[in-house]
Amino acid sequence: MTAGEVAKKVINKDSFFILDVRNEDAFADWKIEGENIQYLNIPYFELLDGVEEILDQLPTDQDVLVVCAKEGSSIFVAEMLAEAGRKASYLQGGMKAWSEHLETVKVGDLKDGGAIYQFVRIGKGCLSYMVVSNGEAAIVDATRMTDVFLDFANQLDVKITNVLDTHLHADHISGGRQIAEAVNGTYWLPPKDATEVTFDYEPLEDGRVITVGTSKIDIQAIYSPGHTIGSTSFIVDDAYLLSGDILFIDSIGRPDLAGLAEDWVGDLRETLYSRYRQLAEDLLVLPAHFMIIEELNDDGSVSEKLGTLFAKNHGLNIEDEQEFRQMVTGNLPPQPNAYQEIRQTNMGKITPDEETQREMEIGPNRCAVR
Structure with missing residues (x-):
């Protein structure tokens, strides 16, 4: 999902779910803001062995947008979610792209x-x-x-x-x-x-x-x-x-x-x-x-x-x-x-x-x- 597409969701006040895999301090300092966004922050290094332990914390009725700093980690996590049968996408370009849109x-x-x-x-x-x-x-x-x-x-x-x-x-x-x-x-x-x-x-x-x-x-x-x-x-x-x-x-x-x-x-x-x-x-x-x-x-x-x-x-x-x-x-x-x-x-x-x-x-x- 591009930064522009995410921006449209924010402006339209769409409801969506973000799994942010940056470190906790980075997430606390700055994240994608929106009136109808739900968040889960799990650092990427905690997901290296798989996403099974967090599946019960993710919604089953909507897509999950995975976000990281630059893109790479979010692709990896989104692929694991897809393999687990969940609908998932990642933010293209990560938070750097979000900062520049x-x-x-x-x-x-x-x-x-x-x-x-x-x-x-x-x-x-x-x-x-x-x-x-x-x-x-x-x-x-x-x-x-x-x-x-x-x-x-x-x-x-x-x-x-x-x-x-x-x-x-x-x-x-x-x-x-x-x-x-x-x-x-x-x-x-x-x-x-x-x-x-x-x-x-x-x-x-x-x-x-x-x-x-x-x-x-x-x-x-x-x-x-x-x-x-x-x-x-x-x-x-x-x-x-x-x-x-x-x-x-x-x-x-x-x-x-x-x-x-x-x-x-x-x-x-x-x-x-x-x-x-x-x-x-x-x-x-x-x-x-x-x-x-x-x-x-x-x-x-x-x-x-x-x-x-x-x-x-x-x-x-x-x-x-x-x-x-x-x-x-x-x-x-x-x-x-x-x-x-x-x-x-x-x-x-x-x-x-x-x-x-x-x-x-x-x-x-x-x-x-x-």
């Missing part, structure tokens, strides 16, 4: 033609965007799977002219610069996050307007520090707020990935409680990550009206500033895997090979305050 969802139309699309990296929680208008496209917060964006632009017969990152990412490797180079487009990055980068870029500054297409679809940059010192949000077509890693559907951004939580928590509050409060409440918030599978809408997209988040998101409703500071700095999850190396890669300081990049990104995203 992007599901493309149309978020909505633009006023003068065109549309905005969301690329949901369902196994990692990353969200990227493509704004399309009159034969041109802009991409925001692209992942390193650059072919997905290039191929989709070709399908739509549009030219990618601008590629933007809302901030210097620390949990995944950006594909923005590589896409811009491939299409001879402009790569944009907040200058306060780019003080150590080794490449040329166009500075994203407050109030900067980037036009996509002849229909004048504007992407207006709003300086919104807190997750990083340079974090920048975008308003697209007066209808969509691309919030980067500042505001999520069920949480808010963490301010500590550069080791400056105490310094940046004030900026985070200023952005969320002042700058964002001045924006129209009917803006549709499109974040750069989601934290839990329940944040997905029925079509697999991740979005919510800003006014709804003001009412329901706990991180936006803490009146006392000291309580807010304590909530943020006291509820920080573990740092993302290899986040320092990921930051250095996104600065252009190191250039790890593709397999190393995969290993650096393995695991869940951890960009939010719990």
Whole structure:
């Protein structure tokens, strides 16, 4: 079963059973999430002599999807289950493939033609965007799977002219610069996050307007520090707020990935409680990550009206500033895997090979305050 097929099951809330044969710590840290998934975690080395002892723990009325890190172990276990008379399949490419799969969802139309699309990296929680208008496209917060964006632009017969990152990412490797180079487009990055980068870029500054297409679809940059010192949000077509890693559907951004939580928590509050409060409440918030599978809408997209988040998101409703500071700095999850190396890669300081990049990104995203 491909990662795409599994993603469709998750989005459709299908009921299915997963036998995960990775080590217990890997399973506890990160697994395929879904509202109607049942799990059994038995490490592969415990199954080398056969699967007979676990058959009574597996369902007989549905297929079993066997999952491992890369694929090989799951094939072996799935074959043993088949020999025992059970219906079984394995995840093609393992959790590495699950980490890299992007599901493309149309978020909505633009006023003068065109549309905005969301690329949901369902196994990692990353969200990227493509704004399309009159034969041109802009991409925001692209992942390193650059072919997905290039191929989709070709399908739509549009030219990618601008590629933007809302901030210097620390949990995944950006594909923005590589896409811009491939299409001879402009790569944009907040200058306060780019003080150590080794490449040329166009500075994203407050109030900067980037036009996509002849229909004048504007992407207006709003300086919104807190997750990083340079974090920048975008308003697209007066209808969509691309919030980067500042505001999520069920949480808010963490301010500590550069080791400056105490310094940046004030900026985070200023952005969320002042700058964002001045924006129209009917803006549709499109974040750069989601934290839990329940944040997905029925079509697999991740979005919510800003006014709804003001009412329901706990991180936006803490009146006392000291309580807010304590909530943020006291509820920080573990740092993302290899986040320092990921930051250095996104600065252009190191250039790890593709397999190393995969290993650096393995695991869940951890960009939010719990």
